[in-house]
Amino acid sequence: MIPQIDICGEAFDPEARLAAFRKALGDCGAIVSFTGMVRYEDGVNALELSHFEGFTQSKIEDICGQAEARWALSGLLVIHRVGKMQAGEPIVLVTAAATHRREAFKAADYVMDYLKSEAPFWKKEYRADASRWIEPCGRDKADLKRWET
Amino acid sequence: MAQFLFFGRFTDISKGFARDLPDGVSDSAALSLWLCRTFEGFEAQWQRAGARMAVNQVLVMGSAPVTIGNDDEIAFMSALSGG
Numbered sequence: 001m002i003p004q005i006d007i008c009g010e011a012f013d014p015e016a017r018l019a020a021f022r023k024a025l026g027d028c029g030a031i032v033s034f035t036g037m038v039r040y041e042d043g044v045n046a047l048e049l050s051h052f053e054g055f056t057q058s059k060i061e062d063i064c065g066q067a068e069a070r071w072a073l074s075g076l077l078v079i080h081r082v083g084k085m086q087a088g089e090p091i092v093l094v095t096a097a098a099t100h101r102r103e104a105f106k107a108a109d110y111v112m113d114y115l116k117s118e119a120p121f122w123k124k125e126y127r128a129d130a131s132r133w134i135e136p137c138g139r140d141k142a143d144l145k146r147w148e149t
Numbered sequence: 150m151a152q153f154l155f156f157g158r159f160t161d162i163s164k165g166f167a168r169d170l171p172d173g174v175s176d177s178a179a180l181s182l183w184l185c186r187t188f189e190g191f192e193a194q195w196q197r198a199g200a201r202m203a204v205n206q207v208l209v210m211g212s213a214p215v216t217i218g219n220d221d222e223i224a225f226m227s228a229l230s231g232g
Contacts, residue, residue: 036232049231052156052224055206080231092232112232121231122157133158135199135228 003064003076007051009083014093021077021095028074028097032104034112036092038085046126048084049091056120063114067096070110071103078111080121113143151219157227158197162190169219176214177202180223199228 004021006012014035022031038047064076075097085091092115096107115121116136123134150167174183181202185192194200202209203224209215217223 050156050160052154052203052206052226055203055224058206116230116232118229119231120156120226120229122227123230133227133230135230 001068001073001075003061003068003078005057005060005064006079007056007060007082008079009081011085011089012079012081012093014079014090017077017079017093018095021075021097025075025097029099030101030104031095031097032101032108033093033095034108035090036112038087038089038091040087041125043127044087044125045128046084046086047091048124048126049080049082050122050124051080051082052120059119060115063111063119066114067107067110071098071107073098073103073107076107076111078115080115080119082121084126110147113140113147116140117144151217152222154222154224156224157229158194159191159200159225159227162188162194170217175218176216177204177209177223178214180217184225194227195225197227201226 018033060078064078067073067076073096077093077095079093081091094108094112096104096111098104098107117140125132125134151170152167154165155163171183174180181195185195204215204217205222
């Protein structure tokens, strides 16, 4: 299985990308999909994500490889936005396919947790009069710890 | 010339530049020390949790210094935040 990874600078349509992924898979018992959206937050005008070309792709490939080593998967799709985006836009799509649902649920959850804390992206929030860097919170770190056993 | 790339909070200092390594700077430890002494604001970012360096797209792990030269691409990154 070769994971599909797309780091894209333009808005994407998660439903269309999921449909294309599903069609290409053929016969498959379970597909679990997660779409992360830019949240509406009072006073926030935009969110900007930057990445490290080449390095970011390579780290996401590593994360997908670790998921493949843990669970029997039929397919993995990771789409991650970069650039400036507005509330309500999709920021990330993670889709895992497997013969059985449990593997697909766990793989999607695992990949998403590692994207949050270990994938080379940097997130900046813009307000009317200021901007600030967003970094992983305690909850993100706790989520990652779940996979250490 | 070595290529210096900055990501995340480090971009508040510089977007990046190319320059020869100073005399006597030939590994990652010496380089970070030199940057702390030379660039205002660098040390504060370098001391933050999650800050890391990569040489030619390979993360510098642990305390053992990594040899660097003028042909290398050296990246400094603040804590990561995807998703």
